[in-house]
Amino acid sequence: MGPGPSDMEESVYKALSQPIIGHLDPEFVKLMDEIKENLRYAFQTKNSLTFPVSAPGSAGMESCFVNLLEPNDEVLICINGVFGMRMLENAERVKAKPTVIEFPWGKPVDPKKVEAALKKNKKFKALAFVHAETSTGVQSDAKEICRIAQEHDVLSIMDCVTSLGGTPVLIDEWGVDAAYSGTQKCLSCVPGLSPVTFSDRAIQKIKSRKTKVQSWFLDLNLVMDYWDSKAKRSYHHTAPVNSLYALHHALTLLKGEGLENSWQRHQENHEYLRDGLVDIGFEYLVEENYRLPQLNAVFVPGNQDEAELRSRLLNDYNIEVGGGLGDFAGKIWRIGLMGGSCKKAKVDQLLVALRSNLKK
Amino acid sequence: MGPGPSDMEESVYKALSQPIIGHLDPEFVKLMDEIKENLRYAFQTKNSLTFPVSAPGSAGMESCFVNLLEPNDEVLICINGVFGMRMLENAERVKAKPTVIEFPWGKPVDPKKVEAALKKNKKFKALAFVHAETSTGVQSDAKEICRIAQEHDVLSIMDCVTSLGGTPVLIDEWGVDAAYSGTQKCLSCVPGLSPVTFSDRAIQKIKSRKTKVQSWFLDLNLVMDYWDSKAKRSYHHTAPVNSLYALHHALTLLKGEGLENSWQRHQENHEYLRDGLVDIGFEYLVEENYRLPQLNAVFVPGNQDEAELRSRLLNDYNIEVGGGLGDFAGKIWRIGLMGGSCKKAKVDQLLVALRSNLKK
Numbered sequence: 038m039g040p041g042p043s044d045m046e047e048s049v050y051k052a053l054s055q056p057i058i059g060h061l062d063p064e065f066v067k068l069m070d071e072i073k074e075n076l077r078y079a080f081q082t083k084n085s086l087t088f089p090v091s092a093p094g095s096a097g098m099e100s101c102f103v104n105l106l107e108p109n110d111e112v113l114i115c116i117n118g119v120f121g122m123r124m125l126e127n128a129e130r131v132k133a134k135p136t137v138i139e140f141p142w143g144k145p146v147d148p149k150k151v152e153a154a155l156k157k158n159k160k161f162k163a164l165a166f167v168h169a170e171t172s173t174g175v176q177s178d179a180k181e182i183c184r185i186a187q188e189h190d191v192l193s194i195m196d197c198v199t200s201l202g203g204t205p206v207l208i209d210e211w212g213v214d215a216a217y218s219g220t221q222k223c224l225s226c227v228p229g230l231s232p233v234t235f236s237d238r239a240i241q242k243i244k245s246r247k248t249k250v251q252s253w254f255l256d257l258n259l260v261m262d263y264w265d266s267k268a269k270r271s272y273h274h275t276a277p278v279n280s281l282y283a284l285h286h287a288l289t290l291l292k293g294e295g296l297e298n299s300w301q302r303h304q305e306n307h308e309y310l311r312d313g314l315v316d317i318g319f320e321y322l323v324e325e326n327y328r329l330p331q332l333n334a335v336f337v338p339g340n341q342d343e344a345e346l347r348s349r350l351l352n353d354y355n356i357e358v359g360g361g362l363g364d365f366a367g368k369i370w371r372i373g374l375m376g377g378s379c380k381k382a383k384v385d386q387l388l389v390a391l392r393s394n395l396k397k
Numbered sequence: 398m399g400p401g402p403s404d405m406e407e408s409v410y411k412a413l414s415q416p417i418i419g420h421l422d423p424e425f426v427k428l429m430d431e432i433k434e435n436l437r438y439a440f441q442t443k444n445s446l447t448f449p450v451s452a453p454g455s456a457g458m459e460s461c462f463v464n465l466l467e468p469n470d471e472v473l474i475c476i477n478g479v480f481g482m483r484m485l486e487n488a489e490r491v492k493a494k495p496t497v498i499e500f501p502w503g504k505p506v507d508p509k510k511v512e513a514a515l516k517k518n519k520k521f522k523a524l525a526f527v528h529a530e531t532s533t534g535v536q537s538d539a540k541e542i543c544r545i546a547q548e549h550d551v552l553s554i555m556d557c558v559t560s561l562g563g564t565p566v567l568i569d570e571w572g573v574d575a576a577y578s579g580t581q582k583c584l585s586c587v588p589g590l591s592p593v594t595f596s597d598r599a600i601q602k603i604k605s606r607k608t609k610v611q612s613w614f615l616d617l618n619l620v621m622d623y624w625d626s627k628a629k630r631s632y633h634h635t636a637p638v639n640s641l642y643a644l645h646h647a648l649t650l651l652k653g654e655g656l657e658n659s660w661q662r663h664q665e666n667h668e669y670l671r672d673g674l675v676d677i678g679f680e681y682l683v684e685e686n687y688r689l690p691q692l693n694a695v696f697v698p699g700n701q702d703e704a705e706l707r708s709r710l711l712n713d714y715n716i717e718v719g720g721g722l723g724d725f726a727g728k729i730w731r732i733g734l735m736g737g738s739c740k741k742a743k744v745d746q747l748l749v750a751l752r753s754n755l756k757k
């Protein structure tokens with residue numbers, strides 16, 4: 038019940054350990070097509086360029102930045118937590134020209150400030166923001182931010198590592214140009230893959246670049262030919278076959294449950310957990326309207342030794358919760374209710390363990 | 398029996414599907430330390446910076462280039478197949494100044510030409526070569542090439558994706574400065590990880606860079622802090638936990654067998670396969686002294702339809718062999734005898750299937 042990896046279903050483990058086949062085997066190619074199709078469902082998009090990068094979410098983030106930005110491109114970076122800061126690092130390393138707008142940790146990105154920044158400077162090629170900040174449990178109004186981006190003809194890059202599958206991520210409806218996620222959060226699959234999706238506008242930018250993408254491994258011009266069934270399926274790298282078996286199955290489970298049902302399950306268990314936590318003295322960091330149901334950032338009651346309590350949960354109850362990052366280290370916990378870890382029984386176990394271990 | 402992924406032992410599948418735990422869990426940190434220790438054995442090195450990159454071998458290659466080279470650094474690239482060409486791509490994308498020496502596909506890198514190039518131009522900071530070319534099955538004299546590099550005070554970057562575990566890779570004895578491999582070849586583990594190792598000379602170069610590493614995901618200055626048990630183990634990215642379980646076990650198996658025994662097994666089965674293949678009309682691409690036992694590149698007898706024969710092996714016999722790449726497409730096969738796929742019984746199955754399907 039940390040900020041991920043989340044618990045995986047037995048059947049995902051089973052899929053993971055199916056016998057390995059070649060990454061260019063016709064059977065495997067079929068499985069790749071099904072993964073792409075099911076990722077389109079998860080992302081709610083028709084984007085043809087939708088696939089899992091063969092590396093963790095940080096590489097998915099880098100994939101968006103190295104492909105969509107060229108040296109000297111101006112980019113607006115919205116920072117309200119750890120992952121916005123990482124976006125800035127990425128923008129700097131592609132030698133783009135970043136402008137930062139900062140928001141207090143635990144607060145959402147303010148679309149009005151984004152709009153003002155885009156009005157003030159007409160040169161921005163892209164803007165980047167985190168939909169669901171894993172470091173604070175806050176969610177920003179992605180729909181409004183992407184609408185503003187489109188209005189100003191600026192590409193939008195969205196981090197939805199923690200949101201995908203747990204709360205609405207509507208790529209086409211919102212008009213997101215590039216988004217990346219992870220498999221180990223609400224998809225409840227093994228860590229190590231990063232689902233990404235790119236709009237036609239984004240592809241146009243990639244195809245009309247004047248400079249080569251600085252990463253060979255992440256260059257979408259090359260990766261596209263491997264993942265596109267209409268291309269000649271040229272060899273690029275050896276795909277992580279077994280992890281992809283697991284993702285294929287995890288996506289089938291998500292489709293079986295239905296996205297709306299999954300969103301509702303996350304919301305219900307969040308409310309159940311919230312009532313229990315508030316009852317024993319925990320307080321939420323984030324204002325109610327912007328809370329992520331799947332990531333509960335809460336202040337540990339002041340009279341408790343948070344580190345000791347956290348390791349007691351881990352060692353005596355086999356329950357992992359995440360500590361705070363940055364300024365919140367030692368102050369907040371990050372309790373995940375993601376995918377397979379989002380179950381009423383688990384909430385009960387955590388609350389019982391807390392009730393009998395809190396100092397009076 | 399293709400050029401990888403190779404067959405995995407049952408117990409590796411079992412390790413792979415052990416219950417997931419957090420990537421910062423103390424138990425997992427212990428496992429990371431054991432992986433590093435066992436990789437040092439596989440690489441025959443004392444290098445402290447030895448760990449698996451959380452992405453495939455191509456990312457391991459990129460990791461060496463983005464960390465060891467800065468813009469305008471001169472680098473000598475030896476090309477004798479597909480992966481040397483990829484090295485050149487990497488050198489160009491970090492904006493280094495590459496000089497290429499080419500050798501015919503199927504021939505080893507000639508150390509004398511390397512020496513002549515280093516004598517002619519004293520500005521080289523690094524040289525890069527492929528120890529075991531997966532595209533042609535040729536092995537180059539890594540010991541001599543690295544000796545020459547050291548003599549000229551040039552860092553050596555070595556691709557040993559296909560050699561590690563199957564034929565001698567002696568990092569310290571040869572004086573290799575940076576090497577990367579893959580898990581899905583002679584280590585017989587899941588694809589998706591790239592073991593790397595860096596010498597103290599290499600680390601010195603990384604720490605004294607004047608420019609930032611262009612990839613955030615692959616920046617060793619950051620990754621070191623996550624993999625180093627003496628550092629405070631700061632969060633970098635979510636490690637591919639289950640794949641690392643599998644690697645941990647696969648390395649334990651290698652240690653159990655013993656490197657020398659593994660090398661001998663690869664050599665013996667190669668000779669057994671070679672005798673059988675030559676007997677039915679196949680011819681080796683590579684001169685005997687430079688053949689990789691684990692990758693047998695052979696010309697298919699001229700009167701056979703290689704594509705049809707290859708798909709018959711796959712569909713009727715469940716045996717995969719690799720086709721040729723580049724100029725050798727449609728002409729050669731690449732038959733892998735790697736790790737778990739390197740067994741006498743498998744050679745027998747292949748030879749029987751071939752004997753009863755070759756056109757007279």
